[in-house]
Amino acid sequence: xxSIIVVPxxxxxxxxxxxxxxxxxxxxLTFGRAPGNDLPIPHDGVSRGAGELTAQGAFWILSNLSAQxxxxxxxxxxxxxxxxxxxxxxxxxxxxEFSRIVLPAAGDLLTIEVWAPRHDYLxxxxxxxxxxxxxxxxxxxTKRYFAVLAALCEPRLRGDPHAPLPTVDQVVDRLRxxxxxxxxxxxxxxxxxxxxKLRLKPGPDTADPGPRLNGKxxxxxxxALRFDLVCEDDLVVLAGPSARAAR
Amino acid sequence: MTEPYAVSVPKGxxxxxxxxxxxxxxxxxxxxxxxxxxxxxxxxxxxxxxxLPTGTGxxxxxxxxxxxxxxxxxxxxxxxxxxxxxxxxxxVVDDPQRPDLDGATVLVLEKxxxxxxxRLAASPRPGDGPALLTHIxxxxxxxxxxxxxxxxxKPANVLLMQDGSARLADFNMxxxxxxxxxYTPAFSTPDYTPPELLWSEIGERGRRIRPSADVWAFxxxxxxxxxxxxxxxxxxxxxxxxAAVAYARGTDELRxxxxxxxxxxxxxxxxxARTHADRIGTEALxxxxxxxxxxxxxPRIPRARRPRVVLGTVAATVAVAALGYGVSTWTGxxxxxxxxxxxxxxxxxLRTDKGVPVVYRKLIVDSAHICPRPDVTPALIAAMLKAGxxxxxxxxxxxxxxxxxxxxxxxxxxxxxxDDGIPAPATPTPPLSPSVSIKSMGRYLCFIDPHLKAGLPGxxxxxxxxxxxxxxxxxxxxxxxPPEYSDYSxxxxxxxxxxxxxxxx
Numbered sequence: 001x002x003s004i005i006v007v008p009x010x011x012x013x014x015x016x017x018x019x020x021x022x023x024x025x026x027x028x029l030t031f032g033r034a035p036g037n038d039l040p041i042p043h044d045g046v047s048r049g050a051g052e053l054t055a056q057g058a059f060w061i062l063s064n065l066s067a068q069x070x071x072x073x074x075x076x077x078x079x080x081x082x083x084x085x086x087x088x089x090x091x092x093x094x095x096x097e098f099s100r101i102v103l104p105a106a107g108d109l110l111t112i113e114v115w116a117p118r119h120d121y122l123x124x125x126x127x128x129x130x131x132x133x134x135x136x137x138x139x140x141x142t143k144r145y146f147a148v149l150a151a152l153c154e155p156r157l158r159g160d161p162h163a164p165l166p167t168v169d170q171v172v173d174r175l176r177x178x179x180x181x182x183x184x185x186x187x188x189x190x191x192x193x194x195x196x197k198l199r200l201k202p203g204p205d206t207a208d209p210g211p212r213l214n215g216k217x218x219x220x221x222x223x224a225l226r227f228d229l230v231c232e233d234d235l236v237v238l239a240g241p242s243a244r245a246a247r
Numbered sequence: 248m249t250e251p252y253a254v255s256v257p258k259g260x261x262x263x264x265x266x267x268x269x270x271x272x273x274x275x276x277x278x279x280x281x282x283x284x285x286x287x288x289x290x291x292x293x294x295x296x297x298x299l300p301t302g303t304g305x306x307x308x309x310x311x312x313x314x315x316x317x318x319x320x321x322x323x324x325x326x327x328x329x330x331x332x333x334x335x336x337x338x339v340v341d342d343p344q345r346p347d348l349d350g351a352t353v354l355v356l357e358k359x360x361x362x363x364x365x366r367l368a369a370s371p372r373p374g375d376g377p378a379l380l381t382h383i384x385x386x387x388x389x390x391x392x393x394x395x396x397x398x399x400x401k402p403a404n405v406l407l408m409q410d411g412s413a414r415l416a417d418f419n420m421x422x423x424x425x426x427x428x429x430y431t432p433a434f435s436t437p438d439y440t441p442p443e444l445l446w447s448e449i450g451e452r453g454r455r456i457r458p459s460a461d462v463w464a465f466x467x468x469x470x471x472x473x474x475x476x477x478x479x480x481x482x483x484x485x486x487x488x489x490a491a492v493a494y495a496r497g498t499d500e501l502r503x504x505x506x507x508x509x510x511x512x513x514x515x516x517x518x519x520a521r522t523h524a525d526r527i528g529t530e531a532l533x534x535x536x537x538x539x540x541x542x543x544x545x546p547r548i549p550r551a552r553r554p555r556v557v558l559g560t561v562a563a564t565v566a567v568a569a570l571g572y573g574v575s576t577w578t579g580x581x582x583x584x585x586x587x588x589x590x591x592x593x594x595x596x597l598r599t600d601k602g603v604p605v606v607y608r609k610l611i612v613d614s615a616h617i618c619p620r621p622d623v624t625p626a627l628i629a630a631m632l633k634a635g636x637x638x639x640x641x642x643x644x645x646x647x648x649x650x651x652x653x654x655x656x657x658x659x660x661x662x663x664x665x666d667d668g669i670p671a672p673a674t675p676t677p678p679l680s681p682s683v684s685i686k687s688m689g690r691y692l693c694f695i696d697p698h699l700k701a702g703l704p705g706x707x708x709x710x711x712x713x714x715x716x717x718x719x720x721x722x723x724x725x726x727x728x729p730p731e732y733s734d735y736s737x738x739x740x741x742x743x744x745x746x747x748x749x750x751x752x
Contacts, residue, residue: 026493
């Protein structure tokens, strides 16, 4: 029932896969230099009690407990969109689905990533009252993860229902016109994020593979198609900027 | 209603013997119109036609819609119960002139006076609320007894009939139980979704729900009908969803409206228990609801007060539930029940004079009862244990990778050993205890049974046993018991006959 995921700054020991901390609504996470924090950040430039973040329903709030430092919360996909949380500011709400808290620390900039995968987005056809039967997940069609999902689903949406899925490299090539900086790593990151966001069952790497789990991409695509998360109309996100302007 | 109609059908349009009249309602997937019978026939004079646009749209949307339609039609075909709206027939529109309607599936349903949601909007806290809730609960019990879960119980899906009674409708989220849970499409109405499903994992087959999801929805609905407010605080569905999550995590308490009559307070509280395992069962819920509705709230349903009986039954249910969920600690030696009671446990389904070891009787009978399907019986499980291991809990066959009383292969067992249906985090290592082995067997057999093709030759139960040894796919492909399992199957058939009490199937 968690709604917020915190990805701490990478440390040398766990460079490959930084730990993720999952917070359910109402749960708090303190961070700072002192070892008593939920998330200790062993850096001399960080306050002993640097701050606290709290999951609040589908979003989260940030308290800056430091005496001097101003924290910046960036939206990595927001083209520079950010908010500033000054020293002493308590419970500042953060509206982004992805965020990066930047802590200034004696010349270094430390980052903590925070994901809020449960944000709600309006779906076409949804009524204004809360009583409609709605899909149990919602996606932001402007986000990169959606473009990645659309690229994965494209072959099957274009006709052949059993078309082989594109490889990560093919997805990178497909997305290049709309996302020039796309790389293998960033596409794979988005695939991993989608698995979290769409709440796929835990992957087969947690125990030996049983009869019912396929690859992550395969599961994502069949889920997305089954529940109409991506339709033919959505493939427009794969078209270049000029085509989209004409929409 | 301001939403555009999902399917617009002109007044006077003819489908089969029906002539379309005024629109009644629309949802995300289809639209409902009133209709009257224009031709001769035995069907009633009026009906409600539900148009589902299966003829239009893209192939993808079609597959998805068809799945929803099939669920609904399948349920109607197989279940006719007094508290479920009846379906008279299904039709397909054949009208190339109207591409938006051509190919649409039409369900011809019993015509209702209106829905509970319209009724609540017009007159909150209706005087006959307790009676309506009894009808709704009866409908749920009828569904659950038949092995189905509704999956989307809310006021809009409760229809009120001319005689003032209520019936359940809208079964496109309904699903048949496979073992202890069912799979429904991952759609929901947040206010009526139990917290454990709010942000639950979703597999490719949809999300796993149990009858307890309907029980939660009933608790919400009862509170709404009786007090005109939701049980969880908040002005918007998402605020109430957060409150539900906080409540389920134990960080907040349930604070029910003071307007809720005392008799109903406990009912709502039991239905809204934090976890699915703590939630009251449907049958016990129904008995309490009947008692509460009968205790003076509604003069329309005269029923005897019987508080003592009700308390007794609830206590018994709790005891059974405790035994059911204490699988891992249950040792097979009785758990407080004396030996003679165990020796005749489930005697009506499993003979007591044929040498089924007494220590396993309760496990065998209870494991079969996990599964609502008629083929999975205590006698079948006992016959399979006899044929497979001769009830030897220490069996070890490393060559075939089979261990324990039920000859489980550990890496397969992993998928069935948990009662919540989630695979265990790791493959178990032998020895495998009888309690885990036999319970898991009940769940796995219940999964196999609906996957066997219809019309295979021979006793279905023996086929299930053979599929347990190989796989249901192998049995389906072979078109019966594969030759290499014929000895085993013959032994199962023999013991099945021995263990089944006379007069039973």
